[in-house]
Each structure stands twice: as structure tokens, then as C-alpha cells.
Amino acid sequence: METDTGSQNTHRKPKTFDQKNWISENLNYKKDSGNWAWILHRITGIALIAYLFLHIYSLSPLTEGEVAFNNKMATFASPVFMVIEWFLFAFVLFHSLNGIRIVIVDWADGAKYHKQLYRLSWIVGIILFLAMGAIMFSHELKNLF
Amino acid sequence: MYKYRVSKNSGSGSWVVQRITGLALVVLMIGHYILMHYQPESGHTYEAVLARMQFSWYRIIDLSFLVLGMYHGLNGVWNILRDYKMQPWARISVLSGIILFGLAFVAWGFVIIFSIPYLS
Numbered sequence: 001m002e003t004d005t006g007s008q009n010t011h012r013k014p015k016t017f018d019q020k021n022w023i024s025e026n027l028n029y030k031k032d033s034g035n036w037a038w039i040l041h042r043i044t045g046i047a048l049i050a051y052l053f054l055h056i057y058s059l060s061p062l063t064e065g066e067v068a069f070n071n072k073m074a075t076f077a078s079p080v081f082m083v084i085e086w087f088l089f090a091f092v093l094f095h096s097l098n099g100i101r102i103v104i105v106d107w108a109d110g111a112k113y114h115k116q117l118y119r120l121s122w123i124v125g126i127i128l129f130l131a132m133g134a135i136m137f138s139h140e141l142k143n144l145f
Numbered sequence: 146m147y148k149y150r151v152s153k154n155s156g157s158g159s160w161v162v163q164r165i166t167g168l169a170l171v172v173l174m175i176g177h178y179i180l181m182h183y184q185p186e187s188g189h190t191y192e193a194v195l196a197r198m199q200f201s202w203y204r205i206i207d208l209s210f211l212v213l214g215m216y217h218g219l220n221g222v223w224n225i226l227r228d229y230k231m232q233p234w235a236r237i238s239v240l241s242g243i244i245l246f247g248l249a250f251v252a253w254g255f256v257i258i259f260s261i262p263y264l265s
Contacts, residue, residue, distance in 0.1 A: 042225055049218030056211075056254050063260040066191040073189050089178075096174060099167045106164065135182055 033118040037098050044095040051088060082136060089132050090125070097121035159220060166217040173210045198261045211254045219247045 018025050031039075058076070061068040075081065101117045104110035110117055134141065181189070197203050223243055231239065 045218070045221045046225070049222060052214055052218055053250055056250050056257070060253065060257055062191075062194065062257050066195075069191045069194070073191075077189070092174060092178075096171050100171065103164050103168060132178075132182065 033115050037101070037118055040094055041098050041102075044091040044098075047091050048095055051091075086129075086133055086136055090129050093125040093128055094121075097125050159224075163217060163220055163224075166213050166220075169213055170210075170217055173206070173213070176206075177210070195261060195264070198258070199264060204258050208255060208258060212251060215247050215251050219243050 029035075058072065061072045076085075098118075098121055101110065101114065101121050104117060105114050223240065226239060
């Protein structure tokens with residue numbers, strides 16, 4: 001049995017978080033599915049609360065009656081806004097499905113299979129995203145084929 | 146015993162409420178999407194909104210959706226901000242700013258919903 005040898009003694013200094021380069025530190029650490037879920041949950045969450053404010057604002061012409069409201073809705077019916085709406089649904093999907101995953105991890109022993117749940121939420125999310133695209137753009141798709 | 150403990154509030158209550166409101170929002174969101182996107186043009190005109198709003202329970206669901214969403218969202222924002230160390234004055238100003246902002250927009254939502262007339 002070997003006791004202390006030189007090679008075993010040269011432990012690397014434990015890496016600490018470098019506050020001054022916090023952006024690169026955050027970008028460079030190795031991320032597994034849980035880290036990505038956490039990051040994306042925050043980003044989508046902030047986007048969704050920002051959208052809720054925008055949603056209240058954009059529905060406010062309801063107070064001014066039919067003409068004002070329908071004028072406002074006409075701008076949102078343009079193709080650009082519809083694509084934005086479609087991607088909004090992607091944010092809703094990720095946040096909802098990952099939120100369900102979080103509840104399962106917290107309350108239903110999901111910590112044992114949280115990585116499978118993460119992958120499953122992506123699969124379900126992509127399917128629902130494409131299905132929503134097919135519904136939202138059904139007229140355009142009909143014209144294409 | 147707890148020399149460095151500054152707050153008796155562990156945050157567990159807000160954690161539970163965040164999960165319950167989140168699950169409720171998933172259910173409400175499914176209904177919202179079926180209603181608004183069952184067909185490409187469903188639900189987006191003034192007539193459609195007016196027709197829906199004749200049912201008071203519909204207004205109640207809409208406003209609960211608004212309150213739950215606003216609470217869940219702003220509580221989430223506050224959870225993110227709590228990850229960063231803040232001076233007490235900054236904490237209080239940020240938190241009261243969030244609460245006032247949320248209350249103002251919820252109030253706006255109520256005003257919008259109740260401005261839609263009931264057709265007798």
C-alpha cells in the first residue's frame with residue numbers, strides 16, 4: 001500500500017466562483033438538463049409576465065367599444081404577429097410542461113426520473129407546438145397544398 | 146440558537162402557493178387556448194368577446210385567471226430577485242414596486258372587463 005506520494009498530493013485548488021467575470025462564469029460551467037430547465041424556466045417566466053402586462057394593455061381598447069377594439073385586433077392578425085404569437089405559445093408550453101415536471105419532482109418522487117421527464121416535456125412540447133402551428137396557419141397551409 | 150436568522154418566514158407558504166397557482170394556471174391556460182385558437186379566427190372579434198361576457202361566470206373565470214397569473218408571475222419575479230443580495234432599503238423598494246405595479250395592472254384588468262356592457 002502506498003501512503004503519501006507526490007502525485008497524489010498535488011490536489012487542484014478547488015475552483016471558486018469568480019465574481020468579476022460572472023457572465024463568462026455562468027456561461028462556462030457544465031450544464032446538465034436540470035440546469036437548462038432552471039435557466040429556461042426563468043427566461044420563459046420573465047417573458048410571460050412581461051407578456052401579461054402587454055396583454056392587458058393590448059386588450060384595453062375594449063373600454064372604447066367595438067371599432068377601437070376591432071382595429072387593434074386587425075394589427076394582431078398580421079402574419080408577423082401571428083408568428084410571434086406562435087412562439088409565445090412555445091414559451092407557454094415550456095413553462096407549463098417544465099412547471100408540471102417541477103411539481104412532480106417536488107411532490108411525486110419525480111427526482112428519481114427528472115431527466116426522463118425533462119426529455120419527455122421537450123417531446124410533448126414540440127408536438128404541441130407543431131400542432132398549434134398547423135391550427136393557427138391552417139388557411140395558409142391549405143393555400144400551399 | 147439561530148444567530149444569523151433574520152426572518153422567521155421560511156418561504157414554504159409561498160412555495161406551496163406557487164405550485165398550486167401554477168397548476169391552476171395550466172388548467173386555465175388549456176381552456177384559454179382551446180377557446181382562442183380552436184380555429185384560426187375564433188374568439189378575437191369584439192362580438193365574440195361581448196357574447197362571452199354576457200355570462201357572469203365567464204367574467205369571474207377571466208378575472209381569477211388574471212389575478213392568479215399576476216400573483217404567480219410577480220411572485221416568480223420576486224423569487225428571482227431574492228437570489229441577489231440587496232440592502233434592506235432596496236429590498237423594500239423593489240418589493241413594493243412589484244406589488245404596486247401588479248395591483249395597478251390587475252385594477253386595469255378589472256376596469257376593462259367591467260366596461261364591457263351587459264346586453265339586457
